[in-house]
Amino acid sequence: MYVVHICSEISPLAQAGGLADVISGLSSACIKKKDHVDIILPKYDSINYSLIENLTVYIQDLYVPFGGEHVHTTVWEGNYRGLKFFLIDPHSSQHYFNRSHIYGFDDDPERFVFFSKAALTFLHESGRHPDILHLHDWATACVAPLYHELYKSQFDVGAILLNIHNLSHQGRCHPDVIELAGLKPHLYHTPNQLSDPVHPSQINLLKGGILFSDKVVAVSPTYAKEIQTREYGFHLDSILAKHSKKLEGILNGIDYADWDPAEDAYLYKKFPKTQRASSIRKAKRANKENLFERLGLEPTDGPTVAAISRIVSQKSPYLIRYAMETTLAYGGNFILVGTVGDRHYTEEFHSLQNIYRQSKNVAILLEFNHELSHQVFAAADMLVIPSRFEPCGLTQMCAMRYGTVPIVTATGGLKDTVIDANTPPSPNHTPNGFTFPEPTETSLDQALKRSITMFKEDKKSWDNLIRSGMSRTFCWDSPSNQYRILYHKTLTSKGKKHIY
DSSP: OEEEEEOSOBTTTBOSSHHHHHHHHHHHHHHHTTOEEEEEEEOOTTSOGGGOEEEEEEEEEEEEEETTEEEEEEEEEEEETTEEEEEEEEOOTTOTTOSSSSSOOTTHHHHHHHHHHHHHHHHHHTTOOOSEEEEEHHHHHTHHHHIIIIITTTSOOSEEEEEESOTTOOOEEOTHHHHHTTOOHHHHSSTTTTBOSSOTTSEEHHHHHHHHOSEEEESSHHHHHHTTSTTTSTTOHHHHHHTGGGEEEOOOOOOTTTSOTTTOTTOSSOOOSSOOHHHHHHHHHHHHHHHHHHHTOOOOSSOEEEEEEEESGGGOHHHHHHHHHHHHHTTOEEEEEEEEOSHHHHHHHHHHHHHTTTOSSEEEEOSOOHHHHHHHHHHOSEEEEOOSOOSSOSHHHHHHHTTOEEEEESSHHHHHHOOBTTSOOBTTBOOOBEEESSSSHHHHHHHHHHHHHHHHHOHHHHHHHHHHHHHSOOSSHHHHHHHHHHHHHHHHHTTOOOOO
16 A cells, blocks of 8 residues: 655654644554655745754755745654655745744745645656545645646546544635645635635635545544534535444544654653552652652642643633632642643643742643653553543543553543543443533632542552553554555555565
8 A cells, every 4th residue: 555645744753643643653553564655845944854864865956836936845863763755845935844833824824825736746747546545634735726726637546535633723724825735716715615615715625625625534523423414514514424324433542653652862860661550550659759859849648630721712721720729629730731822721821830839739831842741641540631622632632651641621622532430341441531611710620629529538549440451452553554554445446456
């Protein structure tokens, strides 16, 4: 099977969110199963180039038709831990990818529509015929209509698959943007094509990907159902419901090479390979004492509750703050490792950081730190994730690997991975955490009360939750199998034969 991922991120070279982890994890797993996988992404100036092996020019002069001219572009080839990728490097006055970070610019739709056109031009000019073109979110969704309109007669692709990692980001823009790439607005700027359902004067790039892809995959089974509803569909619910036959839900995995408490070089004390409760508690205690000393915290009789999250609306920042205040009221410690996005939350949480700067029971660290996140997972007793919606979520999986009990809203991938402590055990549903039905203070408070009460008063049940979480398998082996089966079924349904 020859799979080409066209994407805007890949971990750890260029990352803004969980999408980057999916690309690296899924690609690595498929390569181990003897698939041929190529990855195409922009050549950002913010890439960590020290990690790239054998970075060389693959095509010096690729000319990409865009905006009435042919943009001189160089394509680079490189490797990272067995992953082969190609970097698109346009030499244009717009400096599309020389901007210090990946997203957040007014011309983002134009930047990534250019990238989509350049990726297809590269595939055509280099003579590649992938079995699967695997696209990711709005940033590369335009590949699907571009291929259908401009490239289908020039080179063959077995099938196109689009992953929806977060439906709230859709790539709305003026019709002129797709015209730059060669799509005629009078054909595509219509309600049945790419017109945005809410802002009909604009087009919706993600909608185009949904319409023109052969399969659409949400990153958890529950999220695949939720996005077909008005509450979670962000105005594309009717489109997704209409095309429900090509919509699937496959739960993401995590990289077990990175998240392995028995081998984790970031930890003060590694965890035992066995899951004896006493050994796990001993490792937790050692890591907690070390982390507390470094952060200037003092232990209490209560639990250590953590949040590791982007501070954005989706993640319910007001509930993260409420969880912190409630934990303190119940005699615990709270650690927040968060990255803030918009100005409102930046000001609020920097102010909160100043308020608790002298506290011996709260640590607020407003920057992403991969090493620190490992150490917090190893030290914390609980991880709170009060998201309004969560397509998949990875932190709850990482937390359970490190014996940390998740407390989560029952939505999306959180619902698919966390089984509430009050659920009667069964072979397929062993409790491993606490869930609450809606992102409200009352609902979260009840879940926190239940978890803290069990932590303090019922050590046996608490140890069972920890062991249950640590015994769950969240590696990429099973999800990659599901993707490979879907690849094959999609090709077969189109009468295609794969070349690998």
